[in-house]
Amino acid sequence: MMRRTLKLAWFKRNRYALTVVAIALSVAFIVSTLLLTTSIADVGQPLRQGYERVDVVVTGAEVAVGDGPDQAITAPVPRQTMDDLVAAGFDAVGFSDPYAQVIASDGQAGGQDQTSANVAEPWLADSPLNAFTITDGRAPASPGEAALDRSTADAAGLDVGDPLRFVTDDGAETTTLVGLATFGGSDNDPYTSTLLLSPDHPVFTGVDGFDRVLVARAEVDDVAALAPGQTVRSGGEWILAEENALNDFLGFFSTFLTVFAVVAVVVGMVIVTNTFTVSLAQRTQELALLRLVGTTRRQLLIQVVLEAFLLGAVGTALGLALGIAGVSALGWFLDVLGLVIERSSGLSSSALVIGIVVGVGVTVVAAVRPAWKATAVAPIEALRANESEQTVGGARRFVAGGTFIAGLVLLAWGVIATDILITGIAIGALFLALYLGADSLVRIAARIARPVMGTAGPTGTIASRNLERNAGRTSAAASALMIGIALIGFFTLMAATIGEFIAGDAGEALEADLVVQGIGSRPEPALGDDLLAAIGSVDGLEVVVPLYQTSVTPVAGATVERIGPGGDGALGVAIADVDALRSTFAFEVNAGSLDDIAGTAVAIDQATADTFDLTVGDPLEVTALAGDITVTVATIVETSLPGAPQPAVVGDLGLRAVVGLDDPATIAYVGGSAAAADVRAVIDLPTVEVVSRDDYIDGLGSRLGTILALVYALLAVAVVVALIGIANTVSLAISERVGEIAATRAAGASIRQIFWSLLAEFGLLAIVGIASGLAFAWVAAAAFFNTLSGGQIGTPTVDVATGVLIVAGGLAGALAASWLPARSASRADILDALRAD
């Protein structure tokens, strides 16, 4: 049995070659994704080891919750609490995590990467609260000395004895690097670049509050008694929370990658099913002949499934090799995007096992149904002419139609009820309907195109007729392309819409000539008063408006759903000298007057007013850093300042003290005729950048752009698999028609006529896939946004250029995939083909 299967499979190796490639790519994708996610370093281990002697941790009250570690805001632990604990004899140390950016040997901001926080911490010597261990050189003994974690020193190209330049909110300074340290046995504190300075360094003194206070040799209850209003947890609980916060962030990537791996596998499965359906249909006579000479159906079934198993095994073996290579490529790509994920080396055996099971399993499962149908052939079929007509599955069409209608009804319900779960199910149902109904769509398209294609002569007619007749088989190619195009289309619409939402109207209203801002985040580098003063002295500048930013949470009432990174729950607050701000930003006032903004009287944007049902003069109670406060609505503006997310509240400088915001400004609008280079020249800090207004607006979407680049790269794999599916379907469909092509050639059709009719046929097929994919993407995006924004975003923003690019790319890819099979079929020797048929 195995021998015969091997022989048959080898005989059909050309027919199966593309399927093997598709399986290999799918497996490679899932394996590299799994290898990457399983290699993500365990962040818990160094935290547990580094902080093993920490018994109690005090953190401040929560002010605003957010999506990531850089979005949540907690109030600082007051210095008084720290002092009380120390006075009571506790071994307690407060950490304020001040911003400290190491400058690499090349003069640029250097640290591990942009996903890391850049902070300074006091060197705690032999305190049980010290998570660091010096491994090279020695500890910093004076403010003129510093130590670095090993990863950061390595990334910045610095070694013991080198001068070390770094920037804090107080400006730049140079010290000597005297030692390298490890954190909890790891080369760095997870996702953090740490500069270790002696505790008497000015960056730690004069701090009013702390991010956290660590306490050793203490009980939670004893500490809690001295820290009213603070969150007091055991060291273990706090470590777990920190670990979870980091893992949530990493889990996003894991989920994200897994989703795309599944997409690639689904597309691969469509191709495998298609290959077996078509190749078995073509072998009806061969199978019938085997039945005729006494093969049982069971034996035939086993033979076909063995063939699939073999195919799956070869594809999977190739895929594993590709996948192991692919994980480095994926890691490299993430590095390029600046989304550095800390990884451990070594291959996870479970990832490889899953890859093998999926690759072989999917192939076998995908072959079972076609095999079941094909082996039901009556032995008498062997004696009949091979002119089997394609029968259309009426049940399938019925199911597709029913699913489509159900999807539409659910979609309407989901959008009206703003229930994302129902909308999600509806989108899934519509997708399934499109997949099941693809053959009907192809048939309809072929019928519509027939008059047009008929003008190209009989070869055009043949092309459209064949498409109509074989829709059941060839529509799989359209489906595969539809999946790829739908996903790309959806993400493109999402990006364009969110980009528009973030930077659209607000971006247009920004009239500043330049924007000065810190590079990096967590914590955001500050624009100190000295720096702002220096900028103000540049010739030609008329106005410099520093913005102070924080977040507040409404005390009661609706939660705010905002589309955009880290946008839910909290309200962003921007504080500035409003008179100066008005010269750099053109507010569109819907109600009230900008002149009334002062103290707790603030401007809110229309969206926020709608959400909380606020009008001018209404109070709004919020939790801020300073505790619960009440602001009043002085004016409602159409759109607030640009930002990601946009601040909902704009207040005058007087609001700063009210909300308890001590942090320096993080961004400044600059108006005037000075060149960016002139402003740049007075700054002298590599951590601050001066950008033009347009670059600033573009940059707001850049984080989104980074994620989008990742999405596109991953989708590219799915699209390549889909294109292989098209090439595969085209080859199979053409191999079915060798005789017909030869007959047409014998009747006088030229190579060119045959070639173009084949290309037209598969071009039309591609158009069906692209059109249905784009239509689906638009409907899904529109429903998605309407549901999430409660109608705030009506229709998705269509980026025409990208749309044209998708259509052109999809069509070009499909035609390229059809090119070679069509070329070789049209050039095939007429006599050989006639004899073979």
Added chain:
Amino acid sequence: MVDSEQDTVARLERATKTFGTGDAAVTALDDATIGFRRGEFTAVMGPSGSGKSTLMYCQSGLDRLTSGRAFIGDVDVSTLTDQELSVLRRSTMGFIFQSFHLVPALNARENITLPVDLDRDAEVDEAFLDELAVVLGIEHRLGNLPSQLSGGQRQRVAVARAMMPRPEVIFADEPTGALDSKTSGELLTYLRTAVDDLGQTIVMVTHDAVAASHCDRVVYVQDGRLVDEGRNPTVDDVLGKIRELS
């Protein structure tokens, strides 16, 4: 055995065709020279593997000669590009195959007009099409797809397709091979009529003595060479000759 050059529609000159190379080389056609006159119905006969089909395919330009020349009219087909050959096929040649080779996506009528339709400048002669359909008895089946026709009907559609462009010559490769004796008798009668009434030239490869008996001339091929020929053969003549050769 060279016929007069006058009125020769197709001819082979010192035609040799070799398949494969070295020890595996097989000579299918060995220095054959033959001509086919206008309005003549010729049967090419010979045992299996004698080279009779190769002769026909090389003559029509579907296959290339290893050496020698193949003329359709005054045109040496071995000098033509594929494009020129395609045009030549659709305008001056017709083909009838044992297994019909109709285009399954096209109905009977579209199959018949295919060679004319392929030429953008040519118009279908509707009157001639109707005449062909009536004579062949398929006038009521023109709208049907090949899969909806019987074997005999399919072959008659194939004949009509070969006739449609009023070709200089029709090449038929075992046209009765897949038909029963009654149906094949009708088909041969029709081919005979086409020759007699329309002056059609037909070259038919066959191993059926009955089929050959409908021809004006029969040519015997063995080992790639033309070994004999006769005129107005009877079934017995042919059977006797075949027995002698094999």
